[in-house]
Amino acid sequence: AQSVTQPDIHITVSEGASLELRCNYSYGATPYLFWYVQSPGQGLQLLLKYFSGDTLVQGIKGFEAEFKRSQSSFNLRKPSVHWSDAAEYFCAVGAGYQKVTFGTGTKLQVIP
Amino acid sequence: EAQVTQNPRYLITVTGKKLTVTCSQNMNHEYMSWYRQDPGLGLRQIYYSMNVEVTDKGDVPEGYKVSRKEKRNFPLILESPSPNQTSLYFCASSLLAGSSYNSPLHFGNGTRLTVT
Numbered sequence: 001a002q003s004v005t006q007p008d009i010h011i012t013v014s015e016g017a018s019l020e021l022r023c024n025y026s027y028g029a030t031p032y033l034f035w036y037v038q039s040p041g042q043g044l045q046l047l048l049k050y051f052s053g054d055t056l057v058q059g060i061k062g063f064e065a066e067f068k069r070s071q072s073s074f075n076l077r078k079p080s081v082h083w084s085d086a087a088e089y090f091c092a093v094g095a096g097y098q099k100v101t102f103g104t105g106t107k108l109q110v111i112p
Numbered sequence: 113e114a115q116v117t118q119n120p121r122y123l124i125t126v127t128g129k130k131l132t133v134t135c136s137q138n139m140n141h142e143y144m145s146w147y148r149q150d151p152g153l154g155l156r157q158i159y160y161s162m163n164v165e166v167t168d169k170g171d172v173p174e175g176y177k178v179s180r181k182e183k184r185n186f187p188l189i190l191e192s193p194s195p196n197q198t199s200l201y202f203c204a205s206s207l208l209a210g211s212s213y214n215s216p217l218h219f220g221n222g223t224r225l226t227v228t
Contacts, residue, residue: 044219102155
C-alpha cells in the first residue's frame with residue numbers, strides 16, 4: 001500500500017523568504033503525485049500534479065515541485081512567500097482508480 | 113461556477129440522533145468521495161463512488177452510510193452518531209479520466225460536525 005510522509009508539522013517563514021515543504025512517498029509503481037493547499041475554513045485546492053515527463057512541475061500561485069525518484073520525494077517550493085500563502089499544505093499520492101493517500105499536512109505560518 | 117457544495121457547514125448534534133450531510137457537484141463528475149480530517153491524521157477516506165449506484169468502502173467506513181442515486185449527489189449518513197465521529201468532513205469529486213484514473217480532486221468547503 002502507498003503512504004506519504006510530511007515530516008514537518010509546522011513551518012514558519014518570513015514574508016519574502018523562500019519556502020520548501022518536504023514530502024516523501026512510498027509506492028511500488030510510478031506514482032501520481034499531488035500537492036493541495038487548504039486555506040482556513042476552505043476545502044482543499046489543487047496546487048500542482050505530477051503524472052509523468054518533466055520532473056519539475058509548475059503550479060498555481062507561483063509554486064513548483066520537483067519529483068526525485070531516487071529519493072522518493074516530491075518537495076514543494078516557492079522562491080518568495082507572501083502572507084496569503086499561510087495555509088495547510090497536503091502532499092498526496094495516487095495509486096490508480098482514484099485511490100489517493102494524503103499526508104498529514106504541513107501548516108505554514110508567514111510572519112511579516 | 114464549477115463547484116462541490118456541502119451542507120451544512122457546521123452541525124452540532126447529540127449521540128444517536130441520525131443525521132445527513134449533503135454533497136452536490138455540478139461538473140458531471142463520475143467519481144465522488146467522502147473524507148474526514150482529524151488533527152495529525154490528515155484526510156482519511158470514508159466511502160467513495162465511481163458512478164451512480166456504485167459505492168464502496170474507503171479506509172474508515174464504520175458508522176457511516178452513503179448513497180448515489182443521482183450523479184450529482186452523494187449524501188453521507190450517520191445513522192447513530194457517536195462522539196468519535198466529531199470531525200471535519202469533506203466531499204470531493206473528479207472525472208474518471210485516463211487509463212489509470214488519477215484525476216485531481218475537487219473539494220467542497222467542509223462540514224464541521226460535533227457529536228456530544
